[in-house]
Amino acid sequence: MVIVQKYGGTSVGTLERIKNVANRVVRSKEAGNDLIVVVSAMSGETNKLVEYASFFSDSPSKREMDMLLSSGERVTSSLLAIALNEMGYPSIALTGRQAGIYTDGVHTMARIEHIESDLIKHELEIGKIIIVAGFQGITEDGCVSTLGRGGSDLSAVAIAGALGADLCEIYTDVDGVYTTDPRIESNAKKIEKISYDEMLEFASLGAKVLQNRSVELAKKLNVNLVTRSSFNDNEGTLITKEENIMEKPIVSGIAVDKNQARITLRGVSDKPGIAAKIFTTLAENNINVDMIIQNVGEDGSTNLGFTVPENELESTKQIMLDLNASENLEFDSHVAKVSIVGVGMKSHSGVASCAFKTLADENINLEMISTSEIKISMIVKDKYSELAVRALHSAYELDK
Numbered sequence: 001m002v003i004v005q006k007y008g009g010t011s012v013g014t015l016e017r018i019k020n021v022a023n024r025v026v027r028s029k030e031a032g033n034d035l036i037v038v039v040s041a042m043s044g045e046t047n048k049l050v051e052y053a054s055f056f057s058d059s060p061s062k063r064e065m066d067m068l069l070s071s072g073e074r075v076t077s078s079l080l081a082i083a084l085n086e087m088g089y090p091s092i093a094l095t096g097r098q099a100g101i102y103t104d105g106v107h108t109m110a111r112i113e114h115i116e117s118d119l120i121k122h123e124l125e126i127g128k129i130i131i132v133a134g135f136q137g138i139t140e141d142g143c144v145s146t147l148g149r150g151g152s153d154l155s156a157v158a159i160a161g162a163l164g165a166d167l168c169e170i171y172t173d174v175d176g177v178y179t180t181d182p183r184i185e186s187n188a189k190k191i192e193k194i195s196y197d198e199m200l201e202f203a204s205l206g207a208k209v210l211q212n213r214s215v216e217l218a219k220k221l222n223v224n225l226v227t228r229s230s231f232n233d234n235e236g237t238l239i240t241k242e243e244n245i246m247e248k249p250i251v252s253g254i255a256v257d258k259n260q261a262r263i264t265l266r267g268v269s270d271k272p273g274i275a276a277k278i279f280t281t282l283a284e285n286n287i288n289v290d291m292i293i294q295n296v297g298e299d300g301s302t303n304l305g306f307t308v309p310e311n312e313l314e315s316t317k318q319i320m321l322d323l324n325a326s327e328n329l330e331f332d333s334h335v336a337k338v339s340i341v342g343v344g345m346k347s348h349s350g351v352a353s354c355a356f357k358t359l360a361d362e363n364i365n366l367e368m369i370s371t372s373e374i375k376i377s378m379i380v381k382d383k384y385s386e387l388a389v390r391a392l393h394s395a396y397e398l399d400k
Contacts, residue, residue, distance in 0.1 A: 001166040002034045002124075006134065006156035009043035010173045011230035012076050018042075021171075021230060022083040025129060029089060034124050036163070038134040038156040039080060041072025062107035066136075066146045069108075070096070073133035073152070081131045091129040094119070096136035096144070101155060103137040103145045110137060110145035112154060112217075115162040132159065150211025157214050161221030168223050169236070170210065175229035176237035177202065177209050179253040179398040184386045187399035191252060192235075195242040198252050201341045201375050205255035215239065242343055250344035250351060251396040256389050257337045258382055260290075261313040262367065263320070264330040265304045275304065278323065285319055287312050290337070291370045291377065305368060307337070307379060335367065336385035339377040340392060346373050358395040364388050 005025065012018050021037075029035055049068050053060045074095055081093035100116030123130050134152025137145050147154050153170055160168035177199065178188040194202075196219035203212045209227050218225045218239065228236025242248070268274055275294065282289055292306045308316050310333050320329050345351045355376055359366060364387065368379035380388055393399060 001032070002036075002163055003028060004036045004038065004156050004160040004163070004165045004168045005171060006038040006152055006169065007040065007171045007230055008152065008173070009040045009045070011171050012039055012041075012080070013043035015079070017230075018076070018079050019083055022080060022087060024171075024230065025080075025084065026087060026089055029129060036120060036124070036130040036132060036159055036165070037080065038132045038152055038159065039073060039076040040134055040152040041069075042076055045072040045075070063143060066107050066144050069146055070133070070136040070144050073135050077131045077133040081129075084129055084131075089129055090127060091131055092123055093131045093133070095133050096155070097138040099130075099132045099155075099159065101137035101158065103139055103147070105139045105141070105143070105145070107143075108146055109148040110139070112137060112147070112158045115158055117159070117162045120159070120163065148213075150214055153211055153214035154217060157217045157221065157223050157225070160223045161217070165223070168218070168225050170214075170225060170227045171230035172209065172227065173229060173231065174209060174227075175232060175234045176227055177239075177253070180389055180393050181256065184256065185254075185390050185393045185399075188393070189399065190234075191237050193238045193240060193245045194252055195245060195248075195343050196239060197242065197374055198341050198343055199239045201339070202253065202255055205257050205337070205339050205341070205377075209237075210239070245343075248344045249342055250348045251340055251342035251398065252344075253341055253398065254389050254392045254396075255339045255341060256385050257339075258385060259310045260307050260335050260337050260379065261310045261316075261331060261333045262305060262307050262335050262379060263313075263316060264332075265320070266328045266330065267301045268304050268328065269301060278304070279306075281319055281323060282308075282316065285315065287316055287319070291368050291379065293368050307335070307368065334382045335379050336382045337377050337379055338385055338388045338392070339375055340396070341375050343374050345376075352376055354395055355392060358391050359388055362387055362391050364391075 007021050077093040081091040084091035102113050103110035120130050134155040139145050176190040178190055180188045182188040199215045225239040226236045290307045295303045364380050364384045366378050370377045
């Protein structure tokens with residue numbers, strides 16, 4: 001099998017942990033696999049480099065930041081290759097450029113355009129373990145670029161897709177995707193298999209196991225992803241095509257996002273173009289609007305409600321002031337979004353009614369509701385969000 005493994009910052013956070021990763025890589029190699037290992041910088045290293053840059057400048061050049069920040073992954077890849085070679089397993093460390101990862105020219109947030117994998121294939125053919133510095137690539141004009149948050153996951157998925165790898169394993173400090181946050185519900189269960197679409201929903205709803213971009217790329221390239229812990233040998237969670245999952249549960253899990261704020265505009269003029277003006281202005285200011293509700297208009301006016309990330313609330317309020325909407329503006333930062341996710345919802349009725357009844361029985365009021373084929377999201381008061389998660393988790397029998 002051709003396997004791509006990716007190890008995050010906590011997995012390679014110390015020299016001893018890099019040694020542990022080397023031992024895990026060796027076990028996989030001895031099982032007869034061809035291996036490409038993608039590594040992040042050692043935990044804390046990137047923040048240290050950012051601090052170094054800020055000593056000299058409050059707004060350093062993004063090009064130079066890419067040169068600086070990409071060094072962290074190169075250190076880790078070299079150390080791991082040294083460790084493996086010393087253990088008797090021929091290995092070679094490659095930068096993003098040497099691995100043939102070509103990106104667009106957007107520094108600090110580049111997107112992978114294509115991979116020229118000839119060198120990787122050659123080194124695999126002669127029996128070497130390939131260690132690739134994640135998070136980085138090269139622009140067509142030869143500049144180092146970095147891929148932004150979750151960039152090493154993207155590197156791993158892209159390489160797996162380019163090579164037609166059998167599996168892409170993402171090693172982190174958690175051992176898979178759970179039916180909900182185990183810190184909120186102790187009876188949360190690890191999910192054995194989950195579809196790309198469900199994982200995208202979980203990622204967008206605040207689950208921190210994988211970034212959206214890496215899941216989207218895995219779906220596009222048809223890469224089977226497994227997320228598991230680098231600190232134990234537990235089976236992880238397979239993220240794959242929906243048709244590869246034989247028994248699709250009606251509900252796969254419950255997610256909660258506390259980084260939410262609700263904005264309400266009362267008495268908005270009920271005529272074409274008003275909503276367009278508001279949301280176009282928000283989009284132009286890179287405000288990420290999530291849920292939107294507009295009431296049926298009466299007497300020429302209507303109420304318009306929407307949610308934004310809580311950390312964007314102050315910017316949103318200023319934009320509303322600039323639009324002369326301050327007189328009718330209400331906002332609430334003490335809310336949370338609780339969501340039910342499951343591909344089985346597409347073919348089963350009664351999922352929403354069960355959720356609404358469950359929360360009503362707990363005397364939890366729903367302030368906003370939005371739905372899709374595989375998701376129901378509800379805005380509730382933040383103080384009731386964890387109670388809502390536990391109640392819904394039990395109602396859908398996710399603890400069984």
